[in-house]
Amino acid sequence: MSCEKETVQVLRETGHKATPQRLMILGSLRHADGHLTAGEIFDQMRVEYPYVDISTVYRTLAVLKDLRLVSETDMGTGDTTYEWVREHRLHHHLICRNCDAVTSLDHKYLEDLGAEIMAETSFKPDLDHFAIFGLCATCRESYDNDSDNGSSNGPGGAA
Amino acid sequence: MSCEKETVQVLRETGHKATPQRLMILGSLRHADGHLTAGEIFDQMRVEYPYVDISTVYRTLAVLKDLRLVSETDMGTGDTTYEWVREHRLHHHLICRNCDAVTSLDHKYLEDLGAEIMAETSFKPDLDHFAIFGLCATCRESYDNDSDNGSSNGPGGAA
């Protein structure tokens, strides 16, 4: 719980208030070891405080995202998940658009890309938690008569 | 309109039907030179056929996305746009999370990344139309006392 005080300080320093609701949401995120949806956080929170409103959860998540304390990832079909940002634990996800399997991707690939983009365009990309869609090895075998082409997708970003 | 027949064929070959509604949506997308939202397509369509339902537009776009005839991109804050896929015209977007400026990114950066990922993980990523969020050169100057850290985002993909 010592990191809780740190978070409270970050909130105050940026002109935000450390309310009990926010601390509960922060607690849920910090103690979850993976991704949580807004609905899951809401359900957890209602157990000890039934008067919460889902809009409070969304608004708090937006603030935390802005402060870069949590990351937001769209893991496929409309499930936006949130995760506590633990520094030095950068990871990415490869999500198969056929079977929905999720595998991890080492950060080094994106690191190179980020450095390259920054060097040549002066644009500093946020590439620390990407979800990349495609076809996994297993599903590619069933598709092997398909020729090369592609549709696409774009992130849900931090504006 | 010769490419229309080609599209009709693609639809039929994959067990889909070429309905007038779908052809109108295809027409809107093909004649637009940029990105269109579902709502914009819907509005255009209602002019000549007022009985359309927005759900038809969404369902059609989902089919076309599946068939890789259109690409879907989330250009920042909740504006999902659709674009007719013109082969050999791959492009990406760098979107500043501070000022929302959009610049283009050459495909070569992503191409390298895709090849690398495929070689080492056997996962074939869909990297042909990405939206990457971050800070543009101008906005970075105002942020230059900030240290390195980052939140993130993830694509809305083709499942």
Added chain:
DNA sequence: TATGCAACTGCAACCAGTTGCAGGAGACAT
């Protein structure tokens, strides 16, 4: 051309997420 099946449409109900507002609570200064 007639027939039959499966896919598609429009409708309506629904769900997730957002927004405006009035009251309530945090935090800073005194």
Added chain:
DNA sequence: ATGTCTCCTGCAACTGGTTGCAGTTGCATA
């Protein structure tokens, strides 16, 4: 400890997008 200002919360209304359903239509076959 008290006051005041501003931010935050919960509520309710709303919007964008999705889903189930029953009737319709495309299209393959004969």
